[in-house]
Amino acid sequence: MNAGAQGLLPPAASCESLRMTKETRRTALAAAAIFLLFLVGWIFIPGLVLAAAEISPWLGVVVAALFVLTFPAIFWLRSRHNRRIEDKVD
Secondary structure, three states: OOOOOOOOOOOOOOHHHHOOOHHHHHHHHHHHHHHHHHHHHHHHHHHHHHHHHHHOHHHHHHHHHHHHHHHHHHHHHHHHHHHHHHHHHO
């Protein structure tokens, strides 16, 4: 007997629930754009870190850390902004 027949798995989602709304499409596009920008940034970051490290090794560490920490920070700021917009609408 399969797990779905025993009620262990949730029922299959209907096609209506899988359609993208305007808001989910905008969110997906923004996330994709941010991801692509960071993907391109990964190409240039080694040169930037090495250039900064020639000035000071600590500066190289700071540049690398800022680049890595910026990725989650942007998503955090975007979610915070969206939450404020939703609070104004309610």
